[in-house]
Amino acid sequence: MRKCSKKLLAVLTAAAMACGLAACGGDSKESSSGAPAGESRAEEGGKEEEGSDAAEGSGEGEAESGGSGEASAAGRISQEQITLEVTGPQPSGLEDWTKLAVIEEYADRLGIRLNCNFYQTDWETQRTLMVADDKVPDLVINAGIGIGDMNKWGEEGYFLNLKDYIHLMPNMQKTFEEYPGLEAFVTASDGSIYGLARVSVDLTDRLSRTYINRKWLENLNLEVPSTIDELYDVLKAFKEQDANGNGDPNDEVPMLYQASYYAVENVLLNAYGIRMGGVGSPGYLLEAEEDGKVYLVNTTDAYREFLRFMHRLYAEGLMEQQAYTITSDEITSKQQGDVYGFFGCGSAPFVMANRDISYDAEWVGLAGLTSSLHSEKTAPLATPVGSSITIAVGADTEHPEEVVKFLDYFYSEEGKLAATRGYEGVTFDYVHDDELDFDNPQMRCPEGYASDEEYRYKGAVINTGFNLVEENAVRAALFEVPMDTLLRDNVVKTYGWAALTAYANRQEGISFVDMFPRIAYTTEEADARLTLYNDINKYLETTKAQFITGELDLDADWDNYVGTLDQMGLADLLAIEQGAYDRYLSVVQ
Numbered sequence: 001m002r003k004c005s006k007k008l009l010a011v012l013t014a015a016a017m018a019c020g021l022a023a024c025g026g027d028s029k030e031s032s033s034g035a036p037a038g039e040s041r042a043e044e045g046g047k048e049e050e051g052s053d054a055a056e057g058s059g060e061g062e063a064e065s066g067g068s069g070e071a072s073a074a075g076r077i078s079q080e081q082i083t084l085e086v087t088g089p090q091p092s093g094l095e096d097w098t099k100l101a102v103i104e105e106y107a108d109r110l111g112i113r114l115n116c117n118f119y120q121t122d123w124e125t126q127r128t129l130m131v132a133d134d135k136v137p138d139l140v141i142n143a144g145i146g147i148g149d150m151n152k153w154g155e156e157g158y159f160l161n162l163k164d165y166i167h168l169m170p171n172m173q174k175t176f177e178e179y180p181g182l183e184a185f186v187t188a189s190d191g192s193i194y195g196l197a198r199v200s201v202d203l204t205d206r207l208s209r210t211y212i213n214r215k216w217l218e219n220l221n222l223e224v225p226s227t228i229d230e231l232y233d234v235l236k237a238f239k240e241q242d243a244n245g246n247g248d249p250n251d252e253v254p255m256l257y258q259a260s261y262y263a264v265e266n267v268l269l270n271a272y273g274i275r276m277g278g279v280g281s282p283g284y285l286l287e288a289e290e291d292g293k294v295y296l297v298n299t300t301d302a303y304r305e306f307l308r309f310m311h312r313l314y315a316e317g318l319m320e321q322q323a324y325t326i327t328s329d330e331i332t333s334k335q336q337g338d339v340y341g342f343f344g345c346g347s348a349p350f351v352m353a354n355r356d357i358s359y360d361a362e363w364v365g366l367a368g369l370t371s372s373l374h375s376e377k378t379a380p381l382a383t384p385v386g387s388s389i390t391i392a393v394g395a396d397t398e399h400p401e402e403v404v405k406f407l408d409y410f411y412s413e414e415g416k417l418a419a420t421r422g423y424e425g426v427t428f429d430y431v432h433d434d435e436l437d438f439d440n441p442q443m444r445c446p447e448g449y450a451s452d453e454e455y456r457y458k459g460a461v462i463n464t465g466f467n468l469v470e471e472n473a474v475r476a477a478l479f480e481v482p483m484d485t486l487l488r489d490n491v492v493k494t495y496g497w498a499a500l501t502a503y504a505n506r507q508e509g510i511s512f513v514d515m516f517p518r519i520a521y522t523t524e525e526a527d528a529r530l531t532l533y534n535d536i537n538k539y540l541e542t543t544k545a546q547f548i549t550g551e552l553d554l555d556a557d558w559d560n561y562v563g564t565l566d567q568m569g570l571a572d573l574l575a576i577e578q579g580a581y582d583r584y585l586s587v588v589q
């Protein structure tokens with residue numbers, strides 16, 4: 001029920017009713033509720049920017065301005081050129097948006113000229129003011145709006161309901177069919193869609209990045225483990241023997257575990273049938289029964305067995321003993337000294353060791369571990385859906401049909417590239433990758449730019465602005481090539497961690513399973529959830545560390561742990577999660 005919506009206001013004003021703008025704008029007094037603390041789990045641990053994969057560009061590009069005059073495969077969106085006002089935070093790395101090649105290309109090919117007004121600082125405040133002052137332009141990009149605020153502002157009439165135009169968005173509909181979790185996340189409880197979240201389909205970003213030391217395995221004549229017990233035996237051998245071969249049998253740390261390297265839990269939890277992935281911190285694990293009932297994994301027997309395993313590793317010196325105090329600089333230094341045997345990360349081995357990517361060849365990916373509790377080989381996939389709304393359309397746009405067609409374009413094959421790399425022959429060229437046997441859209445590197453990557457964000461495209469579908473051609477190819485290809489020396493040294501991850505997860509018998517999806521809270525739910533979630537999550541984090549280090553006993557203290565969670569209001573928190581999950585189900589089913 002809208003109290004004082006903007007659309008309603010026009011009617012009310014016409015009828016000489018008193019409803020001042022200030023009072024209406026006042027509805028949007030807060031803006032924080034959409035995204036509780038720690039909500040950006042997926043952005044953990046630096047996905048390094050890609051684009052420098054295959055170094056040299058052609059060096060002959062000179063797409064200054066004027067456009068190429070090429071037509072779009074999709075045809076022009078507007079026969080007569082129209083101008084759309086665009087706002088958002090200054091895209092990362094951008095200096096002057098008027099220099100971007102796509103500005104002329106979009107104008108020439110699509111009939112859409114963009115006029116951008118980016119904010120250098122304090123975007124969140126600007127965004128709130130923009131709504132409060134009722135000055136939302138045609139397009140807001142890189143918006144970072146929490147879904148609760150998005151739906152509230154949409155309902156109040158500040159943003160266009162894209163659902164009313166969905167018949168003009170066939171490419172988006174196709175993407176919704178492929179990723180129903182995306183549609184569910186952006187759909188408000190009344191069925192409206194006020195903003196779009198990015199969908200990142202790259203499997204190397206969605207699968208666990210967990211690696212075991214190839215040289216150590218070879219030195220000790222050990223196989224890559226496939227069960228949790230075999231893993232234990234390998235870690236034990238790493239500890240007892242001189243795995244790194246430096247003459248000292250005691251300087252190995254079999255497993256690295258630390259705040260930034262908790263990703264290793266993904267594979268370990270999965271060995272117990274638990275799919276890491278929740279709706280907040282990685283330590284707050286939700287899953288749903290077949291019948292749709294949401295429960296907290298952290299109180300299950302399977303989770304207790306996982307903690308038992310972790311405690312065993314800790315107690316027997318098989319994991320980093322400084323897990324809760326060590327710094328990332330210390331980790332890099334230890335890693336350069338060849339001290340770690342097994343870890344998971346959000347980046348890559350070469351990143352943590354501060355080496356070049358060929359260093360990754362010293363590692364091998366690990367996935368699909370089984371245990372007595374979980375005999376199926378599975379690989380959990382994180383949700384591809386972004387944590388906030390990245391693009392929304394102002395309700396007052398004079399060109400609603402053109403704007404939605406323009407957005408839909410970025411879900412098409414040509415449009416996905418137009419958003420991330422620009423246009424063939426203008427900003428990129430297809431270069432055949434002989435190793436992986438596919439055509440790679442390789443950015444050009446015109447004079448004046450230090451690298452093709454710099455050209456991408458300074459001279460070619462609006463960095464992440466229209467990346468509604470985030471793809472990565474090279475990484476996608478790693479999941480298509482014959483398995484043997486992934487073992488080739490050149491491939492491993494060139495594509496490093498991504499090749500290791502693809503190989504590990506493509507092993508015969510492994511099936512992909514979805515983690516708990518990204519669900520959307522209303523602002524009321526988000527407000528009610530915030531304190532409950534923060535308190536419970538903090539308690540889960542603390543007790544987890546205590547169970548692992550042995551400060552708490554997994555037998556003697558377990559019932560008290562479960563009871564404390566009940567007292568803290570776990571049932572109330574789960575009721576909120578259930579409500580949001582039910583709405584998710586109502587869209588995907």
Ligand SMILES: [Ca+2]
Nearest residue numbers: 238239241249
């Ligand atoms: Ca050792």
Ligand SMILES: [Ca+2]
Nearest residue numbers: 242246248249
């Ligand atoms: Ca040693």
